[in-house]
Amino acid sequence: xxxxxxxxxxxxxxxxxxxxxxxxxxxxxxxxxxxxxxxxxxxxxxxxxxxxxxxxxxxxxxxxxxxxxxxxxxxxxxxxxxxxxxxxxxxxxxxxxxxxxxxxxxxxxxxxxxxxxxxxxxxxxxxxxxxxxxxxxxxxxxxxxxxxxxxxxxxxxxxxxxxxxxxxxxxxxxxxxxxxxxxxxxxxxxxxxxxxxxxxxxxxxxxxxxxxxxxxxxxxxxxxxxxxxxxxxxxxxx
Amino acid sequence: xxxxxxxxxxxxxxxxxxxxxxxxxxxxxxxxxxxxxxxxxxxxxxxxxxxxxxxxxxxxxxxxxxxxxxxxxxxxxxxxxxxxxxxxxxxxxxxxxxxxxxxxxxxxxxxxxxxxxxxxxxxxxxxxxxxxxxxxxxxxxxxxxxxxxxxxxxxxxxxxxxxxxxxxxxxxxxxxxxxxxxxxxxxxxxxxxxxxxxxxxxxxxxxxxxxxxxxxxxxxxxxxxxxxxxxxxxxxxx
DNA sequence: AAAGTCTCTTGTCTTGTTGACAAGAAACTC
DNA sequence: GAGTTTCTTGTCAACAAGACAAGAGACTTT
Numbered sequence: 001x002x003x004x005x006x007x008x009x010x011x012x013x014x015x016x017x018x019x020x021x022x023x024x025x026x027x028x029x030x031x032x033x034x035x036x037x038x039x040x041x042x043x044x045x046x047x048x049x050x051x052x053x054x055x056x057x058x059x060x061x062x063x064x065x066x067x068x069x070x071x072x073x074x075x076x077x078x079x080x081x082x083x084x085x086x087x088x089x090x091x092x093x094x095x096x097x098x099x100x101x102x103x104x105x106x107x108x109x110x111x112x113x114x115x116x117x118x119x120x121x122x123x124x125x126x127x128x129x130x131x132x133x134x135x136x137x138x139x140x141x142x143x144x145x146x147x148x149x150x151x152x153x154x155x156x157x158x159x160x161x162x163x164x165x166x167x168x169x170x171x172x173x174x175x176x177x178x179x180x181x182x183x184x185x186x187x188x189x190x191x192x193x194x195x196x197x198x199x200x201x202x203x204x205x206x207x208x209x210x211x212x213x214x215x216x217x218x219x220x221x222x223x224x225x226x227x228x229x230x231x232x233x234x235x236x237x238x
Numbered sequence: 239x240x241x242x243x244x245x246x247x248x249x250x251x252x253x254x255x256x257x258x259x260x261x262x263x264x265x266x267x268x269x270x271x272x273x274x275x276x277x278x279x280x281x282x283x284x285x286x287x288x289x290x291x292x293x294x295x296x297x298x299x300x301x302x303x304x305x306x307x308x309x310x311x312x313x314x315x316x317x318x319x320x321x322x323x324x325x326x327x328x329x330x331x332x333x334x335x336x337x338x339x340x341x342x343x344x345x346x347x348x349x350x351x352x353x354x355x356x357x358x359x360x361x362x363x364x365x366x367x368x369x370x371x372x373x374x375x376x377x378x379x380x381x382x383x384x385x386x387x388x389x390x391x392x393x394x395x396x397x398x399x400x401x402x403x404x405x406x407x408x409x410x411x412x413x414x415x416x417x418x419x420x421x422x423x424x425x426x427x428x429x430x431x432x433x434x435x436x437x438x439x440x441x442x443x444x445x446x447x448x449x450x451x452x453x454x455x456x457x458x459x460x461x462x463x464x465x466x467x468x469x470x471x472x473x474x475x476x
Numbered sequence: 477a478a479a480g481t482c483t484c485t486t487g488t489c490t491t492g493t494t495g496a497c498a499a500g501a502a503a504c505t506c
Numbered sequence: 507g508a509g510t511t512t513c514t515t516g517t518c519a520a521c522a523a524g525a526c527a528a529g530a531g532a533c534t535t536t
Contacts, residue, residue, distance in 0.1 A: 006285040008246045011320075011332060047244040051322040054332070079315050080334045082249075084289040094249060094292070096318045168513080186495065188514065193493095204502095210512025211502040229494070406484075424524065426485065431522095442532095448483025449531040467523070480535070487528080494521075501514070506507100 009092040013058035014045030014136070016078065016143035017066065017100040019119065020160050020176045026119040027140060028065065029132070036088050037133035043140065044117065045095065058098040065117055066105055074101040074159045076150075078143045086135045095134075099143045099150075101159045123179075144177075151177055152227045155197050158218035166205055166213035167191060170198070178230055190228065196221030247330040251296040252283030252374070254316065254381035255304065255338040257357065258398050258414045264357040265378060266303065267370070274326050275371035281378065282355065283333065296336040303355055304343055312339040312397045314388075316381045324373045333372075337381045337388075339397045361417075382415075389415055390465045393435050396456035404443055404451035405429060408436070416468055428466065434459030 017028040029041045044065040048057045055077075059070035078097040087093040122144055124130060131137065151157050151174060158165070160173045171187045174180075191197050196219040203215040255266040267279045282303040286295045293315075297308035316335040325331035360382055362368060369375065389395050389412060396403070398411045409425045412418075429435050434457040441453040 005287045006248050007287060008329075009249050009286070010244050011247050011249075048247070048320075049243045049245060053322065054318050054320040077317050080292050080318055082286075082292040082334075084291065091246075096320075166513085183495070183497085184512090185497080185514075185516090189516095190494085192514095206503080207512065209504060209510070211504095211514075213513055226493070231495080404484085421524070421526085422483090423485075423487090423526080427487095428523085430485095444532080445483065447481070447533065449485080449533095451484055464522070469524080478536085480533105482533085483531090485528100485530070488526085490523100490525085492521100492523080494519100496518090496520105498517075499515085501512100503510105503512085505510080 007092060009094050011048040011054065012045050012093055012095040013048065013054050013061060014043045014095050014097045014139060015058060015061055015065070015100055016043060016097060016140055017062070017102055018122070018144070018147055018160075018177075019102045019104050020173055021104055021119055023172055023176055025122040025144070025176045027122050027125065027144075028117055029120045030065070030117045032133055040133040041120070041130065042133035043097075043136045054096045055098070058096075058100075062100060066102070068102065068105060073103075074156050075099070076146075078139070078146055081135050081139060083135060095139075097139045097143060099146055101147065101150075101156055103160060103162055148177055148230075152230055153224055155194075155218065155221050155224055158198065161218075164201060164203060164205075164215045164217055166215060167198070168213055170216075174228065180230070194221070194224060195219075197224065245330060247332050249286040249292065250283050250331055250333040251286065251292050251299060252281045252333050252335045252377060253296060253299055253303070253338055254281060254335060254378055255300070255340055256360070256382070256385055256398075256415075257340045257342050258411055259342055259357055261410055261414055263360040263382070263414045265360050265363065265382075266355055267358050268303070268355045270371055278371040279358070279368065280371035281335075281374045292334045293336070296334075296338075300338060304340070306340065306343060311341075312394050313337070314384075316377065316384055319373050319377060321373060333377075335377045335381060337384055339385065339388075339394055341398060341400055386415055386468075390468055391462055393432075393456065393460050393462055396436065399456075402439060402441060402453045402455055404453060405436070406451055408454075412466065418468070432459070432462060433457075435462065 019026050028044060030044050032038050032040050032042050044061055046057065046061045048054060052060070058075060062068065062070050062075070076099050078099050080094060080096050082094045084092060122140070125132065125137070125140055126144065132140065157170055157173045161169050167188050170191060171182055171184065175182055198216040199219045201215045201217055204212040205215055206212050257264050266282060268282050270276050270278050270280050282299055284295065284299045286292060290298070296313060300306065300308050300313070314337050316337050318332060318334050320332045322330060363370065363375070363378060364382065370378065395408055395411045399407050405426050408429060409420055409422065413420055436454040437457045439453045439455055442450040443453055444450050
């Protein structure tokens with residue numbers, strides 16, 4: 001082959017920023033101000049600049065879109081999306097998607113492009129009701145599936161929570177991401193028995209009604225072995 | 239930002255082609271004919287051309303390097319490597335690594351660049367004894383770790399085997415990739431009890447000595463639940 | 477032919493984990 | 507104080523995994 005065969009491409013980093021709001025999994029979307037797909041909803045992201053790595057570009061976009069320090073949340077690669085027609089512009093644009101897991105963030109700051117950012121329930125999007133720009137429907141589906149698997153085998157679920165949280169908070173994370181209902185006592189036993197998953201603190205959290213729940217913080221472990229079982233609680237019989 | 243900030247890059251697909259030879263995990267490496275890193279060993283790979291997706295480029299390289307039909311083996315994305323100094327040429331080159339799992343292939347055909355391809359034991363490389371071109375040491379390490387995890391939760395181990403194989407063949411795959419010794423009876427029970435993992439055939443394979451082993455072929459399942467335990471067999475006590 | 481050897485295969489026992497669910501504990505309200 | 511709600515602990519059966527004994531089926535040696 002000759003060097004002339006080599007295609008020159010633009011490269012972007014797109015972000016699937018997930019959080020839990022009101023017991024439901026949400027993703028941060030922006031309304032595109034410019035062509036292509038102006039006016040459509042899309043995942044936040046942007047072009048690789050200068051001497052950045054792709055991860056650094058993702059971290060920069062994360063800071064610009066949400067104002068949060070990338071060091072405080074979980075960011076991992078999802079994969080590359082390179083279909084030649086995924087972007088209609090003459091120059092090919094290949095993207096690398098990243099999954100970000102964040103606690104319930106304050107209202108996102110509008111990006112520098114004056115695009116409006118908003119939290120959207122993931123269930124509304126996976127159903128296919130709303131179409132996203134580019135191939136972002138597929139990117140979102142892949143990232144959510146990766147997050148679901150990640151929760152099975154790692155302790156990242158704590159990143160969805162505030163620094164101090166109850167076991168019920170943590171269980172609600174799993175229930176929101178997996179879309180299932182889990183057995184409270186068994187979940188309690190599982191997470192308290194897992195070495196380094198959660199560490200009890202002295203505090204308790206008063207609830208509107210019922211016994212106050214002990215507060216925990218994230219432990220040092222990052223892998224969960226044996227993994228969390230993703231099976232739903234069997235529904236009551238009547 | 240202005241469009242001028244957008245970096246134009248070349249894009250490559252690099253392949254980590256793994257196989258088992260003589261009970262040890264091997265990877266296909268090529269000796270680079272051209273600069274940069276001429277003379278050094280590297281993972282096979284090549285530039286994205288025309289309207290290819292990255293996966294199509296990986297499949298094309300796979301066919302060129304090994305002569306095998308990509309449809310017959312397992313190919314999955316590992317990740318993107320984008321450090322700005324990973325390739326010394328003035329134009330940035332970003333790569334997407336792919337993991338390929340193959341049965342013991344015939345002597346690889348030399349690539350079109352007259353580069354000599356060779357199977358190399360992975361253990362020799364992970365130890366750091368040999369340095370690979372670019373960031374391929376890191377790529378290889380990541381791909382091998384991904385293969386190890388993949389074997390836990392999927393049935394891809396059968397792809398390392400011939401179409402018909404014995405349970406010992408399959409066990410040797412796990413032992414080679416994980417670098418551990420597994421308990422024969424427990425492994426036998428595990429894989430025969432797993433739904434759709436392996437299907438018995440009528441044949442048996444004569445061995446130099448001992449009882450002939452029944453032959454199996456790969457079943458329809460691709461996930462393994464519960465997963466394979468990666469724990470080593472405890473060594474005999476004396 | 478009988479015994480030995482080697483590997484594949486089946487079975488047993490113990491231990492640990494999971495799912496189902498009962499019941500105790502700690503707050504609040506009426 | 508009784509009732510309600512939620513958090514937390516405990517119990518039991520079913521299942522999976524690790525350790526390991528022993529049977530099965532081929533060949534080789536005596």
